[in-house]
Amino acid sequence: MSVDMNTTPNLPAGERARVPLSQRLGGLGGNARQYGIFGALVVIILLFQVLTDGKLLLANNVASLFQQNAYVMILAIGMVMVIVAGHIDLSVGSVVAFVGGIVALSMRDLDLPWAVAILIGLAAGALVGAWQGFWVAYIGIPAFIVTLAGMLVFRGLALVLVGETVAGLPPEFISIAGGSLPNVLGFVGNADVVTLVIGAVAFLALAFTQVRARQSMRKHNLHAEPVGVFITKLVLVALGIGALTVILSFSAGGTPIVLVIVGVLVVVYSFLMGRTVFGRHIYAIGGNRAAAALSGVSTKRVDFWIFVNIGVLAAVAAIVTTSRAGAAIAAAGQNYELDAIAACFIGGAAVTGGIGRISGAIVGALIMGVLNMGLSIMAVDPAWQQAIKGLVLLLAVAFDLLNKRRAGTR
Amino acid sequence: MSDEARVPLLAMRGITMRFGAVEALVDVDLEVHAHEVVALVGDNGAGKSTLAKMISGVLQPDAGIIEIDGEPVTVPTPQAAAALGVATVFQDLALCENLDVTSNLFLGRELRSRWVRDDGQMEEVARRILRSLSSRIPSVRSPLSTLSKGQRQSVAIARTLIGSPRIVVLDEPTAALSVVQTAEVLTHIEQLRNLGLAVVLISHNMTDVRAVADRIEVLRHGRNNGSLDVATSSYEEVIAAITGAPTEPRPAQHAPLRSSTTAWPA
8 A cells, every 4th residue: 555654653753742741741640631730729728728827737737637627538539449440439438437436336336455446347338338339330330320229228327327426446446537646756856856747757758769660661662751841740740749748747646547547548559450460451341341341351340349349438438427426326437428529520621431530539539628627717608518528519510521622522 | 375285274165054043154165374364255144253253262163263373273163263263353343542562452352561560561562563564653652642543443453463363354453444444454364474474364355356365255145256356357257246147248347456466375
């Protein structure tokens, strides 16, 4: 065939010239949308910093921002995986109440140590997830229906289990949500050294993995991003982590324990979604379920395990929520599923599945959290807070859609 | 390069298949050698896709034998077909729009080093394969959603080369493609032949078939209705075999459209 074939395809130089900017940004380790959402978070933080006369970023406010919103971030991690696979989970709020009841009762009525109670709670979450995953994956009932049923079932079970508030929980358990890492290294000025060390280690670990990834791209002769961009990125990350570290080190307790929990979860799940075959298969299923199945992806197994996973994460959220409330109540976790879903969509997940990232969901949760806190400091009526959050969700998704339409990719 | 006296890479003999009372295929034979493109043509419902699905393990024949490299085989699943060295490009592209080119090529067959995907290795192989097909996809990191239909078809064809297959089945690979895109896909098919594969090409498009195929096998009402050498048969003869009409002698206004690069005598 005598078509004007380009005889030297896929050479990096030619590639760079032909690939549109949006895709080249994609090579920066995310997509342009990701940077947009980080930018939006920074803008919202600065906006409220001004509107609240600098109260938003007071050390103790930042610490409680994480303590108040840890449950959203934990649930959003599981939810974004479910959404990427093309499902939804409406039951997490009820599961939080149900598992919270189990954990509290194991401690108070069965007199089990708090660590054992936590393990029981995680196992219960996994069982709940396996139950829902079974119906979705192996029977083929849409997740919307299964988890809508789950929302009713587990709220009902929570009401049965926690007839009246279960209080009087051990102080160790209470300190999970409210406590901070012990100040074993003393202070520099007023700054908690443990927090500073954690911040430094976190940055070094991140920088190390980035440099390693870059070296591996080089080794395989692949087109890595320009050095300038790479260094700019590292500097921006260093500034972000540095600012957060310094602010937190001046807070009453230093590093909140829940921040450590969330941080570990983010690292583990970003790795799972970004670097493992399982993660790739979740994206593939969300993109084209039939194609994934024809290609040899065991779609049922993947579906099952993402529901087991969100069950376990809902249990973690239940532990944090119960610990924060100091007691288990049947009404716990109301609307948590909506918070988590909103965080995912603000964070760039696609309603149709196949697109979404852990980091995006976390940033989405933080945007909602900052909005909550900023508006509360400004003493805005809670009714209006709700309305404003709704509009932000709508605008975020509309912005995303218009962007895609302009790019012509969807 | 002569076919005679060589064992065909793929041989199907006496294939019969019924869907209820409908006889989809009756006693059909098909042989494909290495370094050969065999076009399977026929009108709608002639049984082309049914035959192809048996090679790729989606359907099982009621009667007849399939031999690969002279060995009788059964192909119960697509996975079994892959293990036997059969790769298929299905009519409705089995690709994930949200993933990039490399991810699609290796979907379900990802390379790993310990716990982690070996993305670097996969990307390297992806580039090599696309280059071997003379594909002009801008970047192996492009999401499929940013590629044209023709480029996606290139990816689908490149996919068949992961895992070193010996037989490639293409079901209507040029349907709904533009002229340029069709030309590119046909080039890929020639490359597959040059790589020494046996290619089964199902198509409605006689121009495409005559451009790349070495031999045309005609199916009509689920039966063999002629095996034609592309170099020596006329367009009318092929149409006549497909429709069952008697051949009319007419001026050769549809001269064979074979290009100079397809210099493979059948």
